[in-house]
Amino acid sequence: MMNRIAGKNIVMGMTGGIACYKAVDLISRLKKAGAEVDVILTEAAQEFITPLTVQTMAKSPCHVDMFKPIDSFNPEHISLAKKADLIVIAPATANVIGKIANGIADDFLTTVLMASRSKILIAPAMNTYMYTNPIFQENLKKLESLNYELIKPETGLLACGDEGVGKLEEPAKIMEYIDYLLTEKDLDGKxxxxxxxxxxxxxxxxxxxxxxxxxxxxxxxxxxxxxxxxxxxxxxxxxxxxxxxxxxxxxxxxxxxxxxxxxxxxxxxxxxxxxxxxxxxxxxxxxxxxxxxxxxxxxxxxxxxxxxxxxxxxxxxxxxxxxxxxxxxxxxxxxxxxxxxxxxxxxxxxxxxxxxxxxxxxxxxxxxxxxxxxxxxxxxxxxxxxxxxxxxxxxxxxxx
Ligand SMILES: Cc1cc2nc3c(=O)[nH]c(=O)nc-3n(C[C@H](O)[C@H](O)[C@H](O)COP(=O)(O)O)c2cc1C
CATH class of the missing domain: 3.40.50.10300 (CoaB-like)
Structure with a gap:
């Protein structure tokens, strides 16, 4: 991949789903492409992946707690929101999507999202029944209408044993989308x-x-x-x-x-x-x-x-x-x-x-x-x- 990602500040949110393991590969790809990566883990995400793994891959401290900031002089949720060229949430749970769609900011990740003016790319991953739940679909539509960027999940065998839509999109495809979002649109209209x-x-x-x-x-x-x-x-x-x-x-x-x-x-x-x-x-x-x-x-x-x-x-x-x-x-x-x-x-x-x-x-x-x-x-x-x-x-x- 050609490098429009090098030197960019990517803030990545990881939420509580099995696909956290797959999203570690995305961190690795972003680092190889030369991005600065700050990762925020929700409390639930830490049940699936440890901050140690994440910060070792991201080569920067992992953010887990709004009230124990790493840099004590700046409110970190604001500085991270300002610094981001792009925010990527992968995997995104039904819960976090519901929170964003309804303006809830009750943890570090959702507070950063509330304070952000950058593009936000959301890659949902969940069980098929959760994904097709009309309440969840309403939330997704709302985010789409508010210009959030969404990567539809894939269809296949899910970790829970069900078969259907809900698998996190492959990291290589998410990278392609990130590249797209970071590229100047000088061929617009052609x-x-x-x-x-x-x-x-x-x-x-x-x-x-x-x-x-x-x-x-x-x-x-x-x-x-x-x-x-x-x-x-x-x-x-x-x-x-x-x-x-x-x-x-x-x-x-x-x-x-x-x-x-x-x-x-x-x-x-x-x-x-x-x-x-x-x-x-x-x-x-x-x-x-x-x-x-x-x-x-x-x-x-x-x-x-x-x-x-x-x-x-x-x-x-x-x-x-x-x-x-x-x-x-x-x-x-x-x-x-x-x-x-x-x-x-x-x-x-x-x-x-x-x-x-x-x-x-x-x-x-x-x-x-x-x-x-x-x-x-x-x-x-x-x-x-x-x-x-x-x-x-x-x-x-x-x-x-
Ligand atoms: C084993 C297990 C797997 C889960 N996988 C998912 C998932 O893939 N997607 C999802 O939306 N929720 C999943 N959940 C539920 C979320 O972890 C739960 O809704 C949690 O409150 C999400 O919190 P967060 O959005 O702050 O990370 C799973 C829960 C368990 C116990």
Whole structure:
């Protein structure tokens, strides 16, 4: 994850539920991302987790008692409330949500919340019957209408043995939400379509032709665009990746399906980023039965797929289009030709022969080339950082 969390002051409230054990992982992730973390435990939370564990993970004293402050000169509930860039309550019990919704401030955590002007992110966790209780649901709705940020719990087997909604969202997803909340919304009002991953072209019902694209680059672009406030549509071939939080994902299989899916969103979009690796060819005659093995060679005729980049380049209008080129030779020349031929605003070139670049890696090494042939080379970066650079470059080009 790229680091907008580093150096931020996160105040984390933990309340009395089994999921406290899972929330310790969230503290660990926040620390690894470079945040300052102050944790407040309710009395009930201390039945599930000890202040010792929490403060060792947070590397700062754990707050448990309003009337025994650590710094005796300042009322701590006020100083913590003022210091927070963001307050996260994970896990949040039905009880604490009921208290917040009704203006109760009878312990350290709820008093800090009452005094706070920062964003508050609440991650509930509880038994399904508690979660679906109409009183609890009314409280949640009230918080939603008052602009509290809520992370819905997951559905699954709960610690109490019941099955249903109520599991604390995974710490990795909560981190993504925190990243979203801490990111400046400089793409607010923009609609961004991102394509990602490989496409598959069937040979028969069990075999297909595909390529080595992992989809990681496109997914990171979609994550970054969403975090910066864009309405983001991710058109994705088959990958092992979860859709980034808040991104609308459309799953496709073939290149033709990918083209048709883009078509649906193209007219209303501001920016199309083509990070997918759609297959250039498809099988001419797909067999509807599994092809049997024989002692003969098997010849398969491939026919050309429509050229997605060219198709949308031709009907570009005032939209902005960014392409990718994964080249293995004649990099710059090929990239420049592609910009012209496909009517792109700029192209992101990666040399897939370099270690740490291209398919499957978590990092990439890119050069951005614009319509005027100007080149900007970037060092090896995480794919999320590359995503940031691409969207920064988009905003810069818009201002020209
Ligand atoms: C074993 C056990 C597990 C509990 N798990 C939860 C839970 O996951 N969610 C919840 O809302 N309450 C849970 N409770 C109930 C809360 O601990 C109780 O409502 C408490 O008053 C919450 O206090 P707090 O909100 O100040 O932390 C659990 C209680 C016990 C004994």
């Amino acid at each position: 609609k961004v379509v991102v394509t990602a991953g490989p496409t598959e072209e069937s040979i028969d019902p069990v075999r297909f032709i595909t390529n080595k694209s992992s989809g990681k680059m496109g997914y990171e672009i979609a994550r970054e665009a969403k975090a910066r406030g864009a309405e983001t549509i991710l058109i994705s071939g088959k990958t092992n990746l979860d859709a980034p939080v808040g991104v609308h994902r459309v799953n496709v299989q073939t290149t033709v399906e990918m083209l048709n899916a883009i078509e649906e969103y193209f007219d209303s979009c501001d920016l199309l980023i083509k990070a997918a690796a759609p297959a250039d060819y498809r099988v001419q005659n797909t067999s509807d039965k599994k092809i049997k093995k024989t002692d003969e060679n098997l010849n398969i005729t491939l026919v050309e797929n429509p050229d997605i980049a060219k198709h949308f380049g031709e009907k570009k209008g005032n939209r902005f289009i960014i392409g990718f080129a994964a080249e293995t030779d004649s990099f710059i020349e090929n990239a420049k030709k592609k910009i012209e031929k496909k009517n792109l605003n700029f192209i992101v070139l990666n040399d897939v022969t370099k270690e740490g670049a291209g398919f499957n890696a978590d990092t990439n090494i890119v050069t951005i080339i614009n319509m005027l042939g100007e080149e900007k080379k970037f060092p090896k970066m995480s794919k999320r950082e590359v995503a940031k650079v691409i969207l920064d470059e988009y905003l810069l080009e818009l201002k020209k």
